[in-house]
Amino acid sequence: MMRIRTIEISVGAFLVAGALALVFLVVRVSGINPAAGAETYTLHARFDEIAGLSMRAKVSMAGVTIGRVTAIEIDSEYGEAIVSMAIDKRIDNLSVDAGARIQTEGILGGRYVSIVLGAEDEYLVDGDTITETQGAFVLENLIGELVTRMGN
Amino acid sequence: MLRFLRLVGQRGLDVLASFGRAGILLFLSLWHVPGRREWSLYVKQVYQLGVMSMGIIVLSAFSIGAVLTLQFYTQLARFGAQDSIGLGLALVLLRELGPVVTGLLFAGRAGSAVTAEIGLMKATDQLSSMEMMGVDPLHRIVAPRLWAGFLCLPLLAMIFSAVAIWGGSVVGIDWLGIDDGQFWAGMQEGVEIGTDVGKGVVKCVVFGVVVSWISVYQGYDCVPTSEGISAATTNSVVYSSIAVLALDFLMTLVMYGEFK
Incomplete structure (x- = not known):
C-alpha cells in the first residue's frame, strides 16, 4: 500500500513539474505578459x-x-x-x-x-x-x- | 532476377502487413475507456515511463544547455554579440533540440523497456493466459503504456527545455558573465509563444505518439523467443530514432519552411 502511495505522489510531482516547465517556457522564456491585453x-x-x-x-x-x-x-x-x-x-x-x-x-x-x-x-x-x-x-x-x- | 523481384515484393508486403497490424493494434487499444479499477495501471505506467526518465532527461538537458551556451559564446563573442546567446539558446531548444533529444532519449530509456517487457510477457505466455481469463491484454497492458507515453514525452520535453535554458543561464550568466538582463530580455523579445513554444509542443506530441506506438507494437509483435525479444528491442530503438529524426525534418520543413 505504501509503495502505491509513493508512486502516486511521484507521478503527481512529475505532472506538476511538467506543467511548471511549460509555464516557465511561456512566461519567462517567451515573455508573455498576461496584463498587456491585445487591445x-x-x-x-x-x-x-x-x-x-x-x-x-x-x-x-x-x-x-x-x-x-x-x-x-x-x-x-x-x-x-x-x-x-x-x-x-x-x-x-x-x-x-x-x-x-x-x-x-x-x-x-x-x-x-x-x-x-x-x-x-x-x-x-x-x-x-x-x-x-x-x-x-x-x-x-x-x-x-x-x-x-x-x-x- | 525473378527471385530478386519476388524477394522485394515479399518484403514490401511484409512491411505493409506490419503497418496494418500496428494500425489495428493502435485502434483496438485506444478504442476503450479505462474503468475505475484500471486507473492505477495508468498511474503506474506514467511512473515507469515518465518519473523514471526524469534523471537522464534532467542531466542531459543541463549539460546540453551548458555546452550550447559555451559554443555560442566562443563564436558570438568574436562579434561582440554574446547578448543574443539567450535568444539562440531558447530558439534552438524550443524548436528542435528539446523535442528531438527528448524523443531519442525516451526511445532509448522508456521505449526499449516497454518493448522488452511486452515481448517477455508474450514469450512467457502471459498475454495469452490473460486472454484465456477473459482480460484483453490490449486494454490491460498496451493501452496504459500508449497513453502514458503520449503524456510523458511532451511533459519530459517541456522539462528538458526548461532545465536546458536554466543550465545555459547558469553557465552564461554566472560563469561567462553575460549580462543577466540581456540574456532574458533577448529571449523574451525573440521567442514567440505560437511559433516557438506552440510548434515545439506539437512536435513533442507527435513524437510521443510515434515512439510509444513503435515501442508497444515491436513488443507485441515480436517473435516470442530470446532472440526475437532482443531483435524487437533493437528495432524499437532504431525505428523510433529514425522516425523521430525524419518526422522532425518534415515538420520543420512544413512549420518553418519557406513554402506556405
Missing part, C-alpha cells in the same frame, strides 16, 4: 523602401515599443510598400501629421518602425494611413552614390 488598432503607412523590415517587427516611439508590424503589402502601381501596424490602444494621440520612419537597431540590428508625433490636433484612428514617411536607409545605395560622386 490594438491598425494604422497603415506607405514607404518607398522597407529594406528588410519583417512581420512582427517593432513599432516604437521614442524607443519604447508601442506596437508590431502585422502585414506588409506591395502597391505595384506606385512601387510602394504598404506596412500595416497594430498599435496599442492606449497610444491614441498620434496626430494626423505624425511621421513614420524605418530605422535600424544598432549598425547590423533588425529594422523597426519609429513613430514621431506631429503637431496637429486631429488624431489618427483605426484604419488611417500615416503620410509623413521616410523609408529605410540602405547602406549600399549610399556607398554607391559616394562612389559615383568620387568618380566625378
Whole structure:
C-alpha cells in the first residue's frame, strides 16, 4: 500500500513539474505578459523602401515599443510598400501629421518602425494611413552614390 | 532476377502487413475507456515511463544547455554579440533540440523497456493466459503504456527545455558573465509563444505518439523467443530514432519552411 502511495505522489510531482516547465517556457522564456491585453488598432503607412523590415517587427516611439508590424503589402502601381501596424490602444494621440520612419537597431540590428508625433490636433484612428514617411536607409545605395560622386 | 523481384515484393508486403497490424493494434487499444479499477495501471505506467526518465532527461538537458551556451559564446563573442546567446539558446531548444533529444532519449530509456517487457510477457505466455481469463491484454497492458507515453514525452520535453535554458543561464550568466538582463530580455523579445513554444509542443506530441506506438507494437509483435525479444528491442530503438529524426525534418520543413 505504501509503495502505491509513493508512486502516486511521484507521478503527481512529475505532472506538476511538467506543467511548471511549460509555464516557465511561456512566461519567462517567451515573455508573455498576461496584463498587456491585445487591445490594438491598425494604422497603415506607405514607404518607398522597407529594406528588410519583417512581420512582427517593432513599432516604437521614442524607443519604447508601442506596437508590431502585422502585414506588409506591395502597391505595384506606385512601387510602394504598404506596412500595416497594430498599435496599442492606449497610444491614441498620434496626430494626423505624425511621421513614420524605418530605422535600424544598432549598425547590423533588425529594422523597426519609429513613430514621431506631429503637431496637429486631429488624431489618427483605426484604419488611417500615416503620410509623413521616410523609408529605410540602405547602406549600399549610399556607398554607391559616394562612389559615383568620387568618380566625378 | 525473378527471385530478386519476388524477394522485394515479399518484403514490401511484409512491411505493409506490419503497418496494418500496428494500425489495428493502435485502434483496438485506444478504442476503450479505462474503468475505475484500471486507473492505477495508468498511474503506474506514467511512473515507469515518465518519473523514471526524469534523471537522464534532467542531466542531459543541463549539460546540453551548458555546452550550447559555451559554443555560442566562443563564436558570438568574436562579434561582440554574446547578448543574443539567450535568444539562440531558447530558439534552438524550443524548436528542435528539446523535442528531438527528448524523443531519442525516451526511445532509448522508456521505449526499449516497454518493448522488452511486452515481448517477455508474450514469450512467457502471459498475454495469452490473460486472454484465456477473459482480460484483453490490449486494454490491460498496451493501452496504459500508449497513453502514458503520449503524456510523458511532451511533459519530459517541456522539462528538458526548461532545465536546458536554466543550465545555459547558469553557465552564461554566472560563469561567462553575460549580462543577466540581456540574456532574458533577448529571449523574451525573440521567442514567440505560437511559433516557438506552440510548434515545439506539437512536435513533442507527435513524437510521443510515434515512439510509444513503435515501442508497444515491436513488443507485441515480436517473435516470442530470446532472440526475437532482443531483435524487437533493437528495432524499437532504431525505428523510433529514425522516425523521430525524419518526422522532425518534415515538420520543420512544413512549420518553418519557406513554402506556405
